[in-house]
Amino acid sequence: MNLWEAYEKVDKHLNEKLLTIPPYPCVSGKKVQELLDSLENPDPAWGGLDGEILRMVKNPWQRSYQVEYRFKPTKIFNDFMKIIESATYDLMIGNYICSYLSLVPVVEAILRKWSIDKTNEIESVNKKGDFSIYVFEKNLVKYLNEKNKERHSNIKFQKWISNQIKYFDFMIREVFYLRFNASEDGVKKEFNRNRTLHLLDNIEDTVALRDNNTRIFLLLDIIAELYLSLDEELYVKNTFYAEYEKNIDFNLRWKIYLKNAMESINYTDMTIIQFAFLQQNQKYMSDEQKQKFIEQKELQIQLIKSKR
Template identity: 25%
Template sequence: MPTTFEIAQLLIEKLKDGIPVEQAKNELEIKSERWFAISAKAYALYLADAEKQRDQDILKKNVSATSNQEIRQILTLNEKLADYALLLHSLATMADFEYISDLAENLPQSETNTLEYLSKQSMHPGFRARQKKGRFETLTPFKPFVQIIDAALICFYRQNYISAYLTLAPVIEGVLLRWTGYNGTGNKPEFDEHRKFFKRSHIRQPCPSNVLFHNVYNKGCDKILNDHLFKPTQSGDSHSNFNRHLAAHLLNDNHFATWENCNRLFLLLDTMSEIYVYETREPDPRFNIHTDDLKADVEIYAGLILDTQLKNVTEKILLQEHLKPKESR
């Protein structure tokens, strides 16, 4: 019988040739009981090969790429940010990385400044419109939730963070369910499976595209789900009450529907869409969107922000204690 290592190598070659995962499994006659170990080995080998290739690419002239050393530094930063249920944005530049790294040196005192910097990227109307058109309206697990995500965003821009958070929080689980193929019929995956979702990404795709950054974002999402959003309440408090169970069951009177936690949800959702693109091994649809396709949504989002800033809107009157970051209240 071929070893796990040998089958993993054969699997990698088939997936690199564009053969779908299920077809490759069938062609190699991989039994279900062996799939976890073989797919995990294939992922590890594929990641190691990508690291070796990156070292070679860095030595070439006219090649601009993030080095393995820099990627390890990003991993370390994300590990620290994830303690606060945060992640480096997927479009962050090395300049952004360096700035946030400096802020992270002073956590938790710099938490609000870190969140505000991340929010300028992730909540900008232009970026949110591009995510909607190029990701959420296109990627299968996200499609059913486009209007719900928009509803949450409208509330966010109007500074109604209570409605924004309670609207968006269930979408995380809904996306994971669709990602696994669940369509509302048959046996629903156990909730504990969601907590393992990113840790076990190799069973869905052992050879994702851009595997170096798939590994970065996958680890970040895994930690945020397990240490915060999906953390069992009997295991202790999540940072800043960023916890799905607290929102779903209103277990205590702690504030959770805040500006900070709304940012955390959007950042997590964006990162999940990045991972999904890597797992499909398809071109990122976000980069096929023309600026003209975004104009209407950008104008609406920007208009909501401006109206809220200039007018004494209802949210400002009734929801004062939830409006701004903690240090700005």
């Protein structure tokens, strides 16, 4: 099995879970083989292939890289960086509800920005003259495929981008924007913009919420990758000449993310709230445990007061 056959086998499985191989520079032939091994010989303790993708997307180093070398250089993201930064912080501390709900509207906001940016090249309005996500997405995919076909000198990169265009098309057209009556069953019901914003579907389901955070960040990663790939000079600069070791903003962001992610492994204020009050079906925390946390928080409050 060659590289692309392995890639397609892995991706086919991931697409069934509304996932894909992330568009990260670390995805080498070796990494694809590791993902294939996770598919064919899954370790239940680590969540198999799905768990590997989740950890790749949520990795504090990777999230810092995405902000610094994908989102910030991509101008259609610029107006939404405060929301993305806040949502990423929430992701790191385990506040999945806020991170997911913050980012769901960002997808359409970014695509609207893209339609304005390419208003003379990509049709985006319906017969009434209003912006239509369906019209824009259809024409955007056509535009991206045409531009990708022009990359004759780099067949591997052409294939790389082609796979991401397919995932983007699938997610926007067949999943994220499906109308209510078309998204009533299965996994497509979980990751649906209309059900999330109008019904708050799956917000109480911790597993679906965790998976949806992976999906929403992954979808934004794909959009940034596709937009940035249209500018070869900018793409190369932020991929092959990204000096993250010397980038103080990248490193500060990474350490903040890492610190909060490591703290969230144990009890944080957010996880205390989650286990004490939000797990309605099961009693995760006894009154005795709650009392110990009350005493702990009181000591912390007194310590803060003493420093003033």
